[in-house]
Structures are given as C-alpha cells and as structure tokens.
Amino acid sequence: MPYEMTDLERLRHSSAHVLATAILRIWPEAQFAAGPPVEGGFYYDVELEHRITPEDFPRIEKEMLAIVAANQPFEREEISRENALKLGQSGRLAALSNRTMPSKFKMDILREIPEGEVITLYRNGEFVDLCAGPHVVSTASIGAFKLTHLASAFYRGDERNPQLQRIYGTSFSTPEEMDAHFAILEEAKKRDHRKLGKDLRLFHIDDSVGQGLILWCPAGAIIRQELQNFLSTELRLQGYQQVFTPHIARLNLFRTSGHFPYYAESQFPPIIERETLLSLASENCSCAELANHVQEGEIDGFLLKPMNCPMHIKIFTSQPRSYRHLPLRLAEFGTVYRWEQSGELSGMTRVRGFTQDDAHLFCTKEQIDTEIQNCLGLVNKVLKAFRMENYRVRVGLRDPASCKYVGSPENWNHAEDACHKAVTQLGVLYSEEEGEAAFYGPKIDFVIKDILGREWQLGTVQVDFNLPIRFGLSYTGPDGKPHVPVMIHRAPLGSLERFVGLLIEHFAGDFPLWLAPEQTRILPVSEKFADFAQSIVNLFVQSGIRASADLSSEKIGAKIRLAQVEKVPYMLIVGGREQASGQVSVRSRKNGEEGTLPIDDFQRRIQFEIESREL
RNA sequence: GCCGGCAUAGCACAGUGGUAGUGCAGCUGAUUUGUAAUCAGCAGGUCGUCGGUUCGAAUCCGACUGCCGGCUCCA
Numbered sequence: 095m096p097y098e099m100t101d102l103e104r105l106r107h108s109s110a111h112v113l114a115t116a117i118l119r120i121w122p123e124a125q126f127a128a129g130p131p132v133e134g135g136f137y138y139d140v141e142l143e144h145r146i147t148p149e150d151f152p153r154i155e156k157e158m159l160a161i162v163a164a165n166q167p168f169e170r171e172e173i174s175r176e177n178a179l180k181l182g183q184s185g186r187l188a189a190l191s192n193r194t195m196p197s198k199f200k201m202d203i204l205r206e207i208p209e210g211e212v213i214t215l216y217r218n219g220e221f222v223d224l225c226a227g228p229h230v231v232s233t234a235s236i237g238a239f240k241l242t243h244l245a246s247a248f249y250r251g252d253e254r255n256p257q258l259q260r261i262y263g264t265s266f267s268t269p270e271e272m273d274a275h276f277a278i279l280e281e282a283k284k285r286d287h288r289k290l291g292k293d294l295r296l297f298h299i300d301d302s303v304g305q306g307l308i309l310w311c312p313a314g315a316i317i318r319q320e321l322q323n324f325l326s327t328e329l330r331l332q333g334y335q336q337v338f339t340p341h342i343a344r345l346n347l348f349r350t351s352g353h354f355p356y357y358a359e360s361q362f363p364p365i366i367e368r369e370t371l372l373s374l375a376s377e378n379c380s381c382a383e384l385a386n387h388v389q390e391g392e393i394d395g396f397l398l399k400p401m402n403c404p405m406h407i408k409i410f411t412s413q414p415r416s417y418r419h420l421p422l423r424l425a426e427f428g429t430v431y432r433w434e435q436s437g438e439l440s441g442m443t444r445v446r447g448f449t450q451d452d453a454h455l456f457c458t459k460e461q462i463d464t465e466i467q468n469c470l471g472l473v474n475k476v477l478k479a480f481r482m483e484n485y486r487v488r489v490g491l492r493d494p495a496s497c498k499y500v501g502s503p504e505n506w507n508h509a510e511d512a513c514h515k516a517v518t519q520l521g522v523l524y525s526e527e528e529g530e531a532a533f534y535g536p537k538i539d540f541v542i543k544d545i546l547g548r549e550w551q552l553g554t555v556q557v558d559f560n561l562p563i564r565f566g567l568s569y570t571g572p573d574g575k576p577h578v579p580v581m582i583h584r585a586p587l588g589s590l591e592r593f594v595g596l597l598i599e600h601f602a603g604d605f606p607l608w609l610a611p612e613q614t615r616i617l618p619v620s621e622k623f624a625d626f627a628q629s630i631v632n633l634f635v636q637s638g639i640r641a642s643a644d645l646s647s648e649k650i651g652a653k654i655r656l657a658q659v660e661k662v663p664y665m666l667i668v669g670g671r672e673q674a675s676g677q678v679s680v681r682s683r684k685n686g687e688e689g690t691l692p693i694d695d696f697q698r699r700i701q702f703e704i705e706s707r708e709l
Numbered sequence: 710g711c712c713g714g715c716a717u718a719g720c721a722c723a724g725u726g727g728u729a730g731u732g733c734a735g736c737u738g739a740u741u742u743g744u745a746a747u748c749a750g751c752a753g754g755u756c757g758u759c760g761g762u763u764c765g766a767a768u769c770c771g772a773c774u775g776c777c778g779g780c781u782c783c784a
Contacts (some may be wrong), residue, residue, distance in 0.1 A: 127784095128782095128783045129784090130783065130784095137779095147713095148714095178784095187784090188784090200784070202784095203783075203784045206783085213784085215784095223784075224784045243778065244713065244714085245712075246711085246780070247712080247780050248712085251780065251782095257711080257712060257780095258712095259713090260712095260779070260780085262778095262779085288777095292720080301757090301776090305775075305776095435710050436710070437711075437779090438710090617744085619742060619744095620741040620742050620743090622741070647740070647741070647747090648742085648747080649740095649747060650742065651744065651745060651747095652745080652747080653745095654744050654746095655745035655746055656745085657745090658745055659745080667743065667744060669743060670743095671743085681744060687744060
C-alpha cells in the first residue's frame with residue numbers, strides 16, 4: 095500500500111542513510127537491514143562484530159556531520175531485479191564499495207519485493223542503498239541531528255533471526271526544532287508517572303509483592319476512589335447496577351467461557367486443590383502429566399480471573415430472565431490478572447493485576463444499537479471530563495483470512511454493522527481495522543495519545559455473540575419462548591491503573607481540585623496560630639474537604655515551598671490578622687496570592703469547584 | 710521471554726582493590742517566623758542477592774533478582 099511520508103519522515107529517513115554512510119566509513123564490513131523513520135526520529139539496524147556503545151556516538155556523529163557538510167545529493171535510480179541482485183552479491187548494497195560478503199539482508203529484502211514492482215536504488219556520495227525512498231534533495235537538508243540510544247532487535251522482529259544492533263537518532267531541518275524536541279522530552283521525563291508516583295507517594299511497586307502488582311498508597315487511593323465515585327454516579331444515571339465478584343473462580347468456569355484454553359499463555363497458572371495434588375503425587379504423577387491433566391480438563395482447580403464476564407454471566411443466570419428485565423447492565427470495578435511478559439511491564443500502564451471499570455450488558459438483538467451508542471457516549475463523556483481529547487477510535491473487525499473467531503458469520507455481520515453505525519453517529523474520527531477484533535466479537539477501542547506520542551488503549555466497547563451461546567443464556571420473550579441475549583462488554587477508562595498512570599502524566603501531578611489527594615493546607619505563620627489553623631482543618635474535614643495543617647516550626651516561606659512542591663492546590667496562610675477577622679489569606683498553587691477571604695466564602699468556593707469537577 | 714544498559718541511606722547522587730560519603734527528607738534542640746528552603750546536632754547502609762578471585766571487594770569475575778530502553782512501524 096503506498097504510504098505518503100511527511101516531510102519530517104523523509105528527512106529522518108535520509109538521516110538514516112547518512113547514519114549508515116558514517117558507520118560504513120568507520121566499519122566498512124557493516125551489514126545493514128532496515129532503516130526507517132519512526133515517531134521522534136529514525137533508526138538503522140546493523141549487524142557488526144564491533145559492539146557499538148554510546149562512547150562511539152561522537153565518532154559516528156563526526157562522520158555524519160562531514161557527510162551533511164559535503165552536501166551530497168540523494169540520487170534515485172531504477173534498476174532491474176537481476177542487476178540489483180548482482181550488486182547485492184558483490185556486497186555493494188548499503189555499502190560504500192564492493193565487498194567480499196554479499197549484502198545479505200538487503201538481498202533478502204529484495205527477494206520479498208513482489209514481481210512487477212519498480213526497484214529503486216538511492217545514492218548519496220559513494221553510499222548505495224536499496225530503498226523505495228523518497229529522500230530529501232541532499233544531505234545538507236538535515237539541519238540538525240543527534241544519535242540518541244541503542245537497542246537490539248531481531249531481524250524482521252523474529253527471535254529466530256539474527257540479532258542486530260539498532261541505533262536510534264533524531265533529526266530536524268533546524269537546530270531550533272531539535273532543541274524544542276529535547277525540551278519536550280525533558281518535560282515528559284518530569285511528568286513520568288513512575289517518577290511522580292514515587293515523589294507524590296501515589297503508588298508503590300514492591301519486588302517482594304511481585305512484578306506488575308500495584309500497591310495504591312493513601313494519596314493514590316484517594317484519586318482512584320474519586321474516579322470510582324465519579325463513574326458510579328454516571329452508572330446510576332445510565333441504569334447500571336453494581337456488583338462484586340471474587341478474584342478467583344473454578345477453572346471449569348473459564349473452560350466454559352473459553353478463556354482458559356484461548357488465553358492460557360497470558361494467565362497466571364491455575365491453582366490446583368491440595369487434595370488433588372496429594373493424590374496425584376501418590377501416583378507419582380509428573381509435572382508434565384499434571385499439566386496435561388489440567389489442559390485436558392481432567393482435573394479442576396481455580397484460576398485468578400483474567401476477565402470478569404463469566405461471573406457476571408452467573409449473576410444473569412441466577413434467576414429466570416424475561417425481556418422485561420433487559421437490558422440488564424451489571425457493572426463492577428473488577429480486578430483481573432494477566433501474565434504479561436516481564437519485559438512488557440512498566441509502571442502502572444502495563445501491569446499484571448488491574449482493575450477494569452467493567453460492565454456487561456445483556457440485551458436483545460434489537461437493543462444492540464442503542465446500547466452501543468450509550469456506551470460510546472459514556473466513554474466520550476468521561477474522557478471529556480478530564481480533557482483527554484487527543485484520542486482516536488478504532489473499530490476492530492474480523493480478519494477475513496483467519497479462522498480463529500468464534501461465532502457465526504451472520505452474527506458477526508450484525509455486530510460489525512452495529513459498531514459501524516454507532517461510531518458514525520458518535521461523529522468522531524475513527525478507523526476500521528481488519529484483524530483487530532477479539533475472538534468473540536468486534537470491538538470499538540478508544541486509543542489515547544500521550545505527551546510522547548505513544549498510544550494507549552483505554553476504553554473499549556465489545557459486542558459478544560459468543561459467550562451467551564457458550565453459557566446457554568436465554569430470556570423469555572414476549573412470545574413466551576426462550577431467546578438468546580446479546581452481551582456487550584465495556585470499560586470507559588479501561589483499567590484504573592493505566593488510566594491513573596496516564597492521568598498523572600496528563601496533569602503532570604497537578605491534579606484538579608476534585609482529584610487532589612490533599613485539597614488545601616493551612617499554613618500558620620507561627621506556632622501561636624496552630625489552634626486557629628487546626629480549627630479550620632476540623633471545619634473543612636467535617637465538610638468533606640481534604641485539608642491538613644502544617645504545624646512545623648518552619649518559616650512561612652518554607653511551608654509554602656513544601657506545599658508547592660507537594661502540589662497542594664490551595665494554601666491558606668493564617669496569622670494574627672486572619673485570626674482576628676475570621677479570614678484566610680488564599681494562595682493557589684497556580685496563581686499565587688489571591689487575597690483574603692472570610693473562611694465561609696472560601697469554603698463555599700472550593701466546594702463548588704470540587705462538586706463541579708472543574709479542571 | 711529475548712538483547713543491551715543499570716542497581717550505593719526514604720529520594721537524588723559521589724566514591725574503580727585498602728576504615729562507605731554529600732545534599733534533601735527524618736529525628737532532637739534552638740528559633741516564633743507574613744507568601745517558594747532559619748540554624749545546630751543526631752541518627753540512618755550486609756553498597757540488590759548468592760557464589761568466586763584476592764592478604765583485602767561497593768570496586769574484578771559468574772549466576773540470579775529487579776529496574777530502564779528496545780524487540781509493530783520493513784528496501
């Protein structure tokens with residue numbers, strides 16, 4: 095598929111060629127694979143005996159600078175497949191001259207190019223590369239560049255292939271743009287939720303508890319609780335009912351749902367009952383045999399739930415249902431556990447135990463369209479409440495070539511149609527992507543972009559024609575006959591862990607008042623006014639405002655500084671004048687001094703700000 | 710999981726084979742303060758864990774654990 099490169103991508107792609115040229119000047123034997131532009135820069139994958147380290151960067155950058163200064167034009171040349179292969183055989187592709195070793199990766203890539211497609215070379219100076227282009231006019235167009243970091247990557251991302259050294263860099267047409275880029279990176283580093291989470295004591299991950307398992311500290315717990323309260327209110331308004339279900343369930347439940355065999359690789363291993371284990375041990379059962387028994391369903395056990403749906407289904411089936419009960423909307427802040435690969439874990443955004451703001455809607459086929467629309471409306475409303483508006487909507491459809499999907503084609507068509515209609519009605523930008531559906535049904539994902547341009551999947555709405563069949567769900571219709579309901583899974587925030595992680599970065603730790611763990615701090619100018627300060631705290635706490643007093647013997651400047659650093663939204667400075675008049679001197683974190691107000695007035699003001707969830 | 714880098718006090722860091730340090734935070738005392746850091750003292754460490762080399766290891770070697778960056782973007 096032809097893809098239009100942006101000007102910046104073209105510049106960075108050309109920068110990758112300059113990087114390769116520079117590396118070849120130092121190590122002529124280097125073998126290159128792919129060198130594309132990426133978000134924030136470019137890279138080139140190289141196979142080289144010498145292990146490149148950051149200490150090599152100045153040397154490579156010096157050569158790159160010389161190549162840029164030499165103003166080498168990029169020349170495009172069409173070539174026949176035979177001649178390209180000949181060049182590759184003599185090591186001339188991605189090289190400065192002929193070499194003893196053939197350009198193996200380039201020849202491999204060459205063989206992948208479909209018959210009939212135009213094959214092109216790009217040259218700058220002595221460097222020749224097999225490349226579809228396009229490129230900038232000349233190396234001098236690269237106004238600023240810098241090598242940034244190293245990584246390793248398997249050729250074509252397949253771990254059976256050779257391991258290559260990946261050298262990352264970035265480039266821009268002017269030094270000013272590059273400075274701005276690094277300034278943004280610096281800012282992003284300050285906003286990193288892993289750093290802020292530690293500084294502001296929001297959460298903690300402890301090795302002795304386990305990788306990817308979040309401990310919510312008191313301050314973080316307040317934020318989570320506020321989010322849950324906010325959502326719970328919305329759920330009540332939209333006719334949901336909240337439920338609670340356990341963290342584990344019998345393995346057979348997940349065999350029925352299909353999660354166990356299908357997601358086995360991404361689940362914590364099953365828990366086998368002690369008696370079962372002892373009896374198997376007495377038969378000298380090996381681990382392999384045990385695993386086989388579990389796999390084949392010959393013994394039961396328990397599983398940490400990877401999904402909440404089967405439990406909600408069991409609440410659905412706990413009593414006879416009729417069409418009058420539908421739609422039945424069961425919601426739960428349900429914690430699920432998934433076995434993410436250790437290298438994939440990161441802070442709160444990629445974890446092994448997380449809490450979904452989950453719900454399952456049981457409805458009739460006729461109700462699907464309305465329910466999906468309402469779900470999308472809810473997600474939209476929630477994201478707007480945080481002014482997280484930099485997102486796109488992705489509709490995941492079947493991959494027509496794959497047979498991994500469960501459910502009849504008719505049902506899939508119906509579901510995909512309903513998603514399409516709902517997204518269209520929502521009136522937001524969306525893309526429909528084949529192969530992105532879940533195995534049980536099509537889905538609509540909300541993908542949000544963070545400050546670094548990384549995309550995170552948050553909210554999701556998924557239609558499921560499959561589970562109702564697997565669990566034999568039915569309701570009595572107006573005709574008095576049983577009918578199969580349709581299920582919709584949906585989570586507006588996705589997971590509270592990931593959402594809070596992104597929220598920390600979104601607000602850079604400066605939470606709006608309604609989310610702030612400590613909303614206001616009373617700062618007496620001296621210990622003489624400690625009692626007055628404490629009385630204000632008591633008053634506020636009784637009214638549900640999160641307040642505390644700094645009764646240390648520090649000077650007022652130090653108290654203010656500490657409150658600023660700890661990102662407390664409001665500071666109330668109190669001394670003799672305030673005590674005499676029953677007032678407080680208000681200082682806001684954002685705007686500094688805001689003048690003196692009667693205590694009641696200030697209290698009303700922030701209560702309004704809290705209740706309206708002002709940003 | 711794989712590759713690379715990293716691991717020293719609660720946090721940020723110094724210390725490259727010879728008695729483990731600095732700043733902030735903490736505790737104690739003094740100070741009683743008016744809008745972003747008052748002063749002094751004290752305490753805090755099996756230098757991630759285990760093993761090896763050495764007269765001697767935070768430092769050199771190995772394994773493990775954890776963290777960070779990558780591992781999709783293809784000529």
